[in-house]
Amino acid sequence: MMRIVERQxxxxxxxxxxxxMDGLGDIPxxxxxxxxxxxxxxxxxxxxxxxxxxxxxxxxGPGITPGSGPGHLGLFGYxxxxxxxxxxVLSAVGIDFELQPxxxxxxxxxxxxxxxxxxxxxxxxxxxxxxxxxxxxxxxELPSPPGATIFVETEAEHRGALIVRGPGLCHRLADTxxxxxxxxxxxxxxxxxxxxxxxxxxxxxxxxxxxALSGEPKANGMLLRGFDSLPEIPSLQERFRLRPVCxxxxxMYRGLARLVGMELxxxxxxxxxxxxxxxASREGHDFFFVHVKYxxxxxxxxxxxxxRAVIEEVDRLLPGLxxxxxxxxxxxxxxxxxxxxxxxxxxxxxxxxxAPGRVFRDAVATFSESACVSGALGRMPLRFLMAEALAxxxxxxxFGA
Amino acid sequence: MMRIVERQxxxxxxxxxxxxMDGLGDIPxxxxxxxxxxxxxxxxxxxxxxxxxxxxxxxxGPGITPGSGPGHLGLFGYxxxxxxxxxxVLSAVGIDFELQPxxxxxxxxxxxxxxxxxxxxxxxxxxxxxxxxxxxxxxxELPSPPGATIFVETEAEHRGALIVRGPGLCHRLADTxxxxxxxxxxxxxxxxxxxxxxxxxxxxxxxxxxxALSGEPKANGMLLRGFDSLPEIPSLQERFRLRPVCxxxxxMYRGLARLVGMELxxxxxxxxxxxxxxxASREGHDFFFVHVKYxxxxxxxxxxxxxRAVIEEVDRLLPGLxxxxxxxxxxxxxxxxxxxxxxxxxxxxxxxxxAPGRVFRDAVATFSESACVSGALGRMPLRFLMAEALAxxxxxxxFGA
Numbered sequence: 032m033m034r035i036v037e038r039q040x041x042x043x044x045x046x047x048x049x050x051x052m053d054g055l056g057d058i059p060x061x062x063x064x065x066x067x068x069x070x071x072x073x074x075x076x077x078x079x080x081x082x083x084x085x086x087x088x089x090x091x092g093p094g095i096t097p098g099s100g101p102g103h104l105g106l107f108g109y110x111x112x113x114x115x116x117x118x119x120v121l122s123a124v125g126i127d128f129e130l131q132p133x134x135x136x137x138x139x140x141x142x143x144x145x146x147x148x149x150x151x152x153x154x155x156x157x158x159x160x161x162x163x164x165x166x167x168x169x170x171x172e173l174p175s176p177p178g179a180t181i182f183v184e185t186e187a188e189h190r191g192a193l194i195v196r197g198p199g200l201c202h203r204l205a206d207t208x209x210x211x212x213x214x215x216x217x218x219x220x221x222x223x224x225x226x227x228x229x230x231x232x233x234x235x236x237x238x239x240x241x242x243a244l245s246g247e248p249k250a251n252g253m254l255l256r257g258f259d260s261l262p263e264i265p266s267l268q269e270r271f272r273l274r275p276v277c278x279x280x281x282x283m284y285r286g287l288a289r290l291v292g293m294e295l296x297x298x299x300x301x302x303x304x305x306x307x308x309x310x311a312s313r314e315g316h317d318f319f320f321v322h323v324k325y326x327x328x329x330x331x332x333x334x335x336x337x338x339r340a341v342i343e344e345v346d347r348l349l350p351g352l353x354x355x356x357x358x359x360x361x362x363x364x365x366x367x368x369x370x371x372x373x374x375x376x377x378x379x380x381x382x383x384x385x386a387p388g389r390v391f392r393d394a395v396a397t398f399s400e401s402a403c404v405s406g407a408l409g410r411m412p413l414r415f416l417m418a419e420a421l422a423x424x425x426x427x428x429x430f431g432a
Numbered sequence: 433m434m435r436i437v438e439r440q441x442x443x444x445x446x447x448x449x450x451x452x453m454d455g456l457g458d459i460p461x462x463x464x465x466x467x468x469x470x471x472x473x474x475x476x477x478x479x480x481x482x483x484x485x486x487x488x489x490x491x492x493g494p495g496i497t498p499g500s501g502p503g504h505l506g507l508f509g510y511x512x513x514x515x516x517x518x519x520x521v522l523s524a525v526g527i528d529f530e531l532q533p534x535x536x537x538x539x540x541x542x543x544x545x546x547x548x549x550x551x552x553x554x555x556x557x558x559x560x561x562x563x564x565x566x567x568x569x570x571x572x573e574l575p576s577p578p579g580a581t582i583f584v585e586t587e588a589e590h591r592g593a594l595i596v597r598g599p600g601l602c603h604r605l606a607d608t609x610x611x612x613x614x615x616x617x618x619x620x621x622x623x624x625x626x627x628x629x630x631x632x633x634x635x636x637x638x639x640x641x642x643x644a645l646s647g648e649p650k651a652n653g654m655l656l657r658g659f660d661s662l663p664e665i666p667s668l669q670e671r672f673r674l675r676p677v678c679x680x681x682x683x684m685y686r687g688l689a690r691l692v693g694m695e696l697x698x699x700x701x702x703x704x705x706x707x708x709x710x711x712a713s714r715e716g717h718d719f720f721f722v723h724v725k726y727x728x729x730x731x732x733x734x735x736x737x738x739x740r741a742v743i744e745e746v747d748r749l750l751p752g753l754x755x756x757x758x759x760x761x762x763x764x765x766x767x768x769x770x771x772x773x774x775x776x777x778x779x780x781x782x783x784x785x786x787a788p789g790r791v792f793r794d795a796v797a798t799f800s801e802s803a804c805v806s807g808a809l810g811r812m813p814l815r816f817l818m819a820e821a822l823a824x825x826x827x828x829x830x831f832g833a
Binding site: 034 | 499779
């Protein structure tokens with residue numbers, strides 16, 4: 032179906048705003064049947080819902096709990112089962128590392144090795160991020176193996192990213208993390224003949240790193256997993272003739288947006304400044320992805336009141352966000368993060384689509400998960416929200432004579 | 433999914449009526465939130481909705497505005513993205529030309545060429561249909577090029593259809609319309625080696641036509657586009673064991689029905705006579721496609737009251753249409769044509785399915801777009817309505833042991 036959307040898409044001057052509250056979706060709590068969204072004071076969101084059309088969307092499909100990668104791919108109109116983003120790539124992207132096509136990226140953990148070379152702690156006693164930075168600085172002094180450049184990057188605590196850049200690399204390498212203690216790290220093993228040279232490069236680096244770290248009391252080894260390269264994802268420009276811009280503070284979401292070809296102006300951390308950045312990047316763009324992280328954080332922490340407060344703050348600032356004028360506004364999430372689960376979940380996300388005179392104005396007059404059940408958009412895969420938004424913006428030509 | 437429907441379909445004596453109001457679907461107007469359907473007096477449609485099951489259907493998919501071809505393919509249970517009907521074929525079909533497999537058809541415009549052979553008017557001053565017929569009569573006198581028979585047919589004003597019949601033809605030809613003035617018509621160019629002989633035949637004809645028209649003040653040239661051949665579409669008989677009949681006045685819909693194997697008794701233009709023709713063709717058929725054009729025309733004209741009046745007339749005549757008795761009745765549309773858009777749109781079409789004791793009788797008691805939002809059929813691709821209708825008619829055997 033999205034193939035037809037691609038074929039019929041044409042560039043117009045109309046502007047589409049996607050306001051994404053990360054992990055917004057929730058499930059009713061037992062005592063009063065409310066979700067943080069349903070409990071929030073949200074007159075501005077309600078106005079959009081009343082004037083627009085509501086529904087619920089499955090980021091990947093019924094029952095599937097998405098990570099941030101698949102959730103955002105669905106939001107951007109991609110089938111998340113068609114384009115997979117490996118852990119190594121997500122790690123690199125999540126620390127704002129500018130991954131290039133052909134780079135091979137892996138997530139690594141610092142670990143503790145005992146005298147026999149067996150793993151005694153897979154997380155090196157969860158060393159501090161400062162400690163991590165000190166070790167990474169030492170590893171960066173190592174010479175790169177012949178034929179490649181190695182980048183070592185701190186993520187947080189014991190976690191980091193390793194990126195190999197050079198000609199003819201291949202990411203088809205097995206994890207070196209045996210996922211248990213009492214065994215040595217696995218050798219770097221090529222899963223394809225084409226990956227043999229890359230395996231040799233990584234093997235050389237890992238051996239040198241082990242020597243360099245041999246005097247460390249805790250973090251004297253490295254475990255690598257999730258080797259991957261940038262997937263070849265056609266951009267939003269190529270697929271839908273959009274000129275998209277990402278207004279997001281957190282590197283991971285900026286990285287995901289970069290993967291689909293969005294421009295990335297700097298975005299400050301407070302909501303008010305974030306929303307102001309939308310206005311500043313108005314010229315030259317017709318698709319605005321605005322990402323609010325804090326709903327998800329509150330959900331992950333199991334904090335109903337904080338999740339509600341974030342939604343209320345978004346609602347309060349919404350008139351300012353909308354003031355520059357957009358022909359189409361969608362408000363939704365990349366996935367649900369129910370407070371009761373303290374984690375991502377598979378529940379469809381609520382969504383409203385506002386475009387006066389263009390979308391079917393349904394009977395839903397409030398914006399909540401329960402109200403969206405009776406919305407005219409129905410329940411659909413999340414990627415179809417992009418199709419509905421493009422149509423509402425007049426960006427899809429008639430199909431067939 | 434429709435593959436299973438095909439496998440399980442079996443012929444029975446039960447009769448299915450598909451009453452299709454072209455372009456019926458609409459969106460609520462701003463002042464009172466009504467659509468023409470919602471505003472219409474429609475006691476008989478309401479009775480069917482009350483006794484039956486309602487829902488909404490996407491002719492192609494969310495956000496996709498269908499032309500008449502894809503809309504009707506969806507209605508007839510086909511995936512419109514799987515079978516495409518080119519403009520040339522639709523033009524031929526739209527003037528009741530009996531296109532045969534292997535024929536190559538193109539839409540043409542008469543155009544005006546200046547002294548240098550460049551196009552000065554792509555529509556030849558929009559000559560009258562009578563003028564068109566006079567020119568077509570002259571072109572019909574030209575000898576057909578060796579190896580083929582040429583048919584030249586008037587559509588209306590400056591538009592016509594050119595059909596080439598003969599052995600070994602191929603429709604893979606590029607448009608000769610450069611889509612601008614100040615340039616000469618493009619040569620007839622084969623897009624595949626297999627189309628070279630066809631390109632030569634059409635080139636010969638176009639050159640002869642130009643000589644024949646050289647004395648004309650306005651229409652002294654022809655621009656060809658949308659070369660295509662009949663797609664190989666399996667018939668409703670083959671797919672679903674149906675014995676279908678089309679009761680439609682307009683050639684385009686008769687042509688689309690012919691493409692899927694429907695019988696085509698003559699159908700008069702008034703609604704009362706059209707509905708009477710259904711009764712007359714009752715014997716020997718078990719699927720009745722009844723096409724009402726005037727809802728779409730009123731929508732295209734942006735005429736709310738006329739669209740409402742057509743719906744009311746259909747409702748008034750409905751008891752007579754249903755009098756012969758049908759086990760299953762569906763009332764729906766091929767696409768939406770909102771009055772506010774004056775054009776086809778992507779909004780799902782409302783539908784009711786009536787088959788007492790067979791379909792799930794839901795809570796919907798009136799037939800309108802808004803009421804259908806809460807119908808038990810939900811929101812689905814339009815081709816699945818055929819599956820529901822076949823099931824309700826007892827024409828689908830159990831799948832699997």
